[in-house]
Amino acid sequence: xxxxxxxxxxxxxxxxxxxxxxxxxxxxxxxxxxxxxxxxxxxxxxxxxxxxxxxxxxxxxxxxxxxxxxxxxxxxxxxxxxxxxxxxxxxxxxxxxxxxxxxxxxxxxxxxxx
Amino acid sequence: xxxxxxxxxxxxxxxxxxxxxxxxxxxxxxxxxxxxxxxxxxxxxxxxxxxxxxxxxxxxxxxxxxxxxxxxxxxxxxxxxxxxxxxxxxxxxxxxxxxxxxxxxxxxxxxxxx
Numbered sequence: 001x002x003x004x005x006x007x008x009x010x011x012x013x014x015x016x017x018x019x020x021x022x023x024x025x026x027x028x029x030x031x032x033x034x035x036x037x038x039x040x041x042x043x044x045x046x047x048x049x050x051x052x053x054x055x056x057x058x059x060x061x062x063x064x065x066x067x068x069x070x071x072x073x074x075x076x077x078x079x080x081x082x083x084x085x086x087x088x089x090x091x092x093x094x095x096x097x098x099x100x101x102x103x104x105x106x107x108x109x110x111x112x113x114x
Numbered sequence: 115x116x117x118x119x120x121x122x123x124x125x126x127x128x129x130x131x132x133x134x135x136x137x138x139x140x141x142x143x144x145x146x147x148x149x150x151x152x153x154x155x156x157x158x159x160x161x162x163x164x165x166x167x168x169x170x171x172x173x174x175x176x177x178x179x180x181x182x183x184x185x186x187x188x189x190x191x192x193x194x195x196x197x198x199x200x201x202x203x204x205x206x207x208x209x210x211x212x213x214x215x216x217x218x219x220x221x222x223x224x225x226x227x228x
Contacts, residue, residue: 041152041221041223042221043158047150090157102148102160102163103158103160104160105157105158106157108155109154112156
């Protein structure tokens with residue numbers, strides 16, 4: 001009965017590779033997000049989708065490309081991985097955008113680029 | 115500008131003693147405020163939220179927080195710490211800003227000593 005699930009949980013890859021992280025939510029939410037958490041635990045939003053449409057696109061290198069095939073899925077594809085991409089990536093969802101909405105997080109995907 | 119400041123990066127308490135994690139916010143509008151907890155290698159879990167109802171909000175695991183508009187604070191408290199409370203805690207503000215933005219604090223690491 002996992003609410004927000006993301007795979008893989010751990011990923012170690014070499015610089016220059018392309019990788020994807022998949023995310024699915026079974027909560028019936030309209031809005032999904034990708035957050036990046038750095039080594040100092042700081043959380044930064046990367047993207048937000050509402051009903052498959054991109055609504056937030058923070059300053060993120062265009063090597064990062066989100067894809068939402070339907071409102072229950074939001075995958076993150078990363079091209080030409082760099083050392084600085086090493087971080088924990090959290091997928092999340094909320095019922096909708098707007099004040100007071102609780103954001104539900106996945107367990108995280110630990111990406112290590114070597 | 116909207117912002118959230120967690121006043122302590124680390125807090126250390128003894129088991130059985132009170133916990134106080136401090137959070138101040140800045141917002142041009144009445145915000146919604148949240149506390150999330152992140153245990154090691156886990157995603158973020160909602161502890162409690164304030165959305166302009168009662169100013170004293172009770173959450174899970176015995177935590178509560180009080181919204182004080184005059185002090186622009188939303189401090190998290192618990193009467194008696196348990197070892198399992200050791201984790202990272204994030205104060206979060208959700209505020210209208212051309213389409214509601216959620217801003218995370220930098221986090222406070224809670225250590226609980228036996």
